[in-house]
Amino acid sequence: MESKERFYRQFQSEVVGIQADISSLGNISVESGERKAATDSILSRISKLSLEVADASDFIPAYDQRTYSATVKSLTEQLNAELTKLAPAKPRFQFKRTAKPASSASVSAAPDNRLLRGVPDKPVTKAESRPSATATAAISEVAGAARNYNEEVSSMTAGIRRPSFSSAREVILSGHTGLHIILPLSASHATAYGSLTDLVDCVVDMSAPTASTARGGGGAPFQSLMLRNIERSLILAGHVQGAVHITGLKNCIVVVAARQVRVHECDRVDVYLRCGSRPIIEDCRQMRFAPLPSAFADEGAGQGAEGSNDQWDQVDDFKWLRSDASPNWSVLPEAERQPETVWTDEVVGTPEYSVLDVLKAVGIERSGV
Structure with missing residues (x-):
């Protein structure tokens, strides 16, 4: 009983801490990579909590085990929901229409692939054509x-x-x-x-x-x-x-x-x-x-x-x-x-x-x- 009670207190304390960290992600800077580091830390803590629940199977009843596991799963869902909310909105694209029918010379030419793909609302500047710092970090991580x-x-x-x-x-x-x-x-x-x-x-x-x-x-x-x-x-x-x-x-x-x-x-x-x-x-x-x-x-x-x-x-x-x-x-x-x-x-x-x-x-x- 003492082991069960001690585990319950430690588990609840860690859950509250993880939930607080998830809620504060929006206040952490993105550009410096701090938010990514904070997210990695939360993922590691959730993984650790899952391992601890598995390790406690010898003294925790099956019903309580399922409850603990469901709580750990909900933490992952909360993190995913928060990251989705914080993700930058995707740019909107429009298809441009020609003002008048194309001439016979234009028809015989190769089609403009930009019109088939869709182009952004405004021209892409030279600076925007370069990968962002976040994208560069992601590329480096893959490498x-x-x-x-x-x-x-x-x-x-x-x-x-x-x-x-x-x-x-x-x-x-x-x-x-x-x-x-x-x-x-x-x-x-x-x-x-x-x-x-x-x-x-x-x-x-x-x-x-x-x-x-x-x-x-x-x-x-x-x-x-x-x-x-x-x-x-x-x-x-x-x-x-x-x-x-x-x-x-x-x-x-x-x-x-x-x-x-x-x-x-x-x-x-x-x-x-x-x-x-x-x-x-x-x-x-x-x-x-x-x-x-x-x-x-x-x-x-x-x-x-x-x-x-x-x-x-x-x-x-x-x-x-x-x-x-x-x-x-x-x-x-x-x-x-x-x-x-x-x-x-x-x-x-x-x-x-x-x-x-x-x-x-x-x-x-x-x-x-």
């Missing part, structure tokens, strides 16, 4: 979407891969083994959503583009992040404004600051965490939690001031309903936590440290070693 940064990571020959993601909206990395990947600050343009899947023996550092002040920041936190099917890897996930969904990780270390953390089907995973709500685990074994290292603390990334509302050690195990403590998670003993020098020296990405060196430094042994 960026065609660029496959995930494939580029595989083709890079350097020891440390640094994909820019400068013309992408999302960070998606999948299907890599034995790589050290560090996202530069330019990837802050792609933090609407993040996804890391099917990685083995990898080190992935996304802290710089998601930090606004720490480690030379200037970036933007992820709106939401998914980590799935990762083995023997170190994931420096950075900062997440919304929820992190962690599924199917084995023998990994995750370092992340987020508003919500949901962990499913993980085994032997250490999580260095700052979290604005109680972390949730389900179907997990040997999970250990520790506070976020100071090297990754970022008070400007949306998680609040240092130590404020940080519930990293208030873990709820949804598959352990007994009153005694769950055996599936524990607090990582201070003596076994990585010292700050490991985060500031070994894992920052210098040529003298290979992937193997970094994984060993944090206590992860690669396969075959």
Whole structure:
């Protein structure tokens, strides 16, 4: 009952917030791209809310589940209606009529295609013939979407891969083994959503583009992040404004600051965490939690001031309903936590440290070693 009530309060609060943001879209500038960024953020929050409803199926009755899902669907409909209302009106066209019948010479000539298509009420000026700033941005976005940064990571020959993601909206990395990947600050343009899947023996550092002040920041936190099917890897996930969904990780270390953390089907995973709500685990074994290292603390990334509302050690195990403590998670003993020098020296990405060196430094042994 406590879980149901807590979920209801959080759900209602988020719905009210999303509705307020939808209503305020008309007050946000279009030319600077701010309205598009605000729309992307709302879409991400609606998607996150849908995932949370699905995750709550274990303790929410089917009837309530349908009600929550219908509410999420109505949010999408409200957003679509608001965007339709705010869309600029399409230009009106007229067909021009000739004042007198065409001469025989005109009849034999090729037809005027402008008259067949219709022309605007007034002549198009040279300035109007150029694409608008919004159209140019849309063209650039399509071009960026065609660029496959995930494939580029595989083709890079350097020891440390640094994909820019400068013309992408999302960070998606999948299907890599034995790589050290560090996202530069330019990837802050792609933090609407993040996804890391099917990685083995990898080190992935996304802290710089998601930090606004720490480690030379200037970036933007992820709106939401998914980590799935990762083995023997170190994931420096950075900062997440919304929820992190962690599924199917084995023998990994995750370092992340987020508003919500949901962990499913993980085994032997250490999580260095700052979290604005109680972390949730389900179907997990040997999970250990520790506070976020100071090297990754970022008070400007949306998680609040240092130590404020940080519930990293208030873990709820949804598959352990007994009153005694769950055996599936524990607090990582201070003596076994990585010292700050490991985060500031070994894992920052210098040529003298290979992937193997970094994984060993944090206590992860690669396969075959």
